[in-house]
Amino acid sequence: SDAFWRLPCYSRLGVFRIDPIVSRGAPSTHAHTLHGAQNLNFKSTYYDLLSSSCTSCAVLQDMSAYWTPPLMFYHLNGTIDIVPQVGGMLIYYHLFGENIKAFPIGFEMVAGDAGRRSASTLLTDNTTQTALAQRAVGFTCLDYKATAKAEGALERHHLPHKSIIDSKCTDGLRLELMFPSCWDGTSVATHDHKSHVAYPHLVREGKCPDGFESRLPALYYETVWNTAAFRDIDGHFLLSNGDHRGYSYHGDFQNGWDTDVLQRAINNCRNSLGLIDDCKEFSLQSPSKASRCTLATPAILANESCIGPQARLCGN
Ligand SMILES: *[C@@H]1O[C@H](CO)[C@@H](O)[C@H](O)[C@H]1NC(C)=O
Ligand SMILES: *[C@@H]1O[C@H](CO)[C@@H](O)[C@H](O)[C@H]1NC(C)=O
Ligand SMILES: *[C@@H]1O[C@H](CO)[C@@H](O)[C@H](O)[C@H]1NC(C)=O
Numbered sequence: 001s002d003a004f005w006r007l008p009c010y011s012r013l014g015v016f017r018i019d020p021i022v023s024r025g026a027p028s029t030h031a032h033t034l035h036g037a038q039n040l041n042f043k044s045t046y047y048d049l050l051s052s053s054c055t056s057c058a059v060l061q062d063m064s065a066y067w068t069p070p071l072m073f074y075h076l077n078g079t080i081d082i083v084p085q086v087g088g089m090l091i092y093y094h095l096f097g098e099n100i101k102a103f104p105i106g107f108e109m110v111a112g113d114a115g116r117r118s119a120s121t122l123l124t125d126n127t128t129q130t131a132l133a134q135r136a137v138g139f140t141c142l143d144y145k146a147t148a149k150a151e152g153a154l155e156r157h158h159l160p161h162k163s164i165i166d167s168k169c170t171d172g173l174r175l176e177l178m179f180p181s182c183w184d185g186t187s188v189a190t191h192d193h194k195s196h197v198a199y200p201h202l203v204r205e206g207k208c209p210d211g212f213e214s215r216l217p218a219l220y221y222e223t224v225w226n227t228a229a230f231r232d233i234d235g236h237f238l239l240s241n242g243d244h245r246g247y248s249y250h251g252d253f254q255n256g257w258d259t260d261v262l263q264r265a266i267n268n269c270r271n272s273l274g275l276i277d278d279c280k281e282f283s284l285q286s287p288s289k290a291s292r293c294t295l296a297t298p299a300i301l302a303n304e305s306c307i308g309p310q311a312r313l314c315g316n
Contacts, residue, residue, distance in 0.1 A: 003270035009035035009057035030241035031306035037063035049256030054293035063256030094218035102262035112250025132199035138176035159246030181218035182208030
């Protein structure tokens with residue numbers, strides 16, 4: 001019942017102000033680290049993604065797009081750099097519950113709230129979607145040689161202070177995002193990009209709320225950032241939207257799956273170790289081939305680099 005697979009996106013396509021879900025048709029207000037299908041652009045649709053010539057992720061029948069804000073570093077003199085991203089994005093497809101449906105054609109959703117700047121007081125509540133959504137965001141220090149117990153995923157819901165990052169995140173900081181997996185069963189998209197889906201009562205798994213009884217794969221994004229590159233350098237970490245506390249961490253999913261393949265994988269690939277190679281429904285490509293899939297700079301963004309060093313955040 002706890003079957004899942006880990007889908008690696010071996011590298012990012014690029015870092016640009018692109019978000020066809022929230023900022024459709026125009027550059028988004030802040031930069032995203034983009035993964036998946038190469039046809040991702042300001043107004044890409046399911047069919048655009050499907051006709052991509054490549055994906056930076058492992059499965060050739062998955063032309064989905066996956067993106068989040070990158071982690072940035074603000075030097076005391078005002079210069080901003082992106083934090084080096086370790087690899088691309090690791091996406092877990094968890095299969096919780098019965099009768100899980102493949103994401104339908106045109107399906108898209110956002111998890112997290114780009115406008116949030118503090119935690120709500122009811123963070124421990126298990127009944128409100130607002131509280132569950134905030135617990136779906138995580139910042140975990142990585143220290144592979146640690147003798148103490150490793151930090152658990154989704155336990156810290158904000159960016160740790162730089163002194164904690166410097167002392168504890170020897171192998172970097174992992175940014176985590178769990179998506180809602182309960183669905184209204186009909187809508188593929190909604191005006192706020194979220195009200196067609198809901199979290200089960202334990203965020204990852206659990207009971208779905210009334211009206212959202214259909215189950216989708218429970219997506220979980222991980223990106224790792226080499227914060228150690230800024231150890232003992234004065235300044236602070238922040239997200240690309242200017243949030244230096246991390247409460248606004250968020251991410252987007254735009255479906256680009258061959259839906260029949262995804263449904264067969266949901267039905268047949270019940271590996272409890274998450275090994276994607278064990279799923280016979282998938283055609284896999286090599287990490288080196290996936291990593292050659294990149295996005296060209298859109299002409300309208302020709303004069304900005306979101307990588308840095310920058311005098312201001314891209315999108316200001
Ligand atoms: C600010 O400091 C950083 C790190 O020392 C340096 O790379 C950058 O060139 C400086 N920027 C300016 C405008 O002096
Ligand atoms: C509420 O959520 C927490 C954290 O997910 C969990 O440990 C606890 O068992 C939940 N409480 C109930 C009553 O389900
Ligand atoms: C980029 O900068 C060049 C040189 O300043 C300018 O001619 C061009 O119009 C700019 N392009 C855009 C898309 O802003």
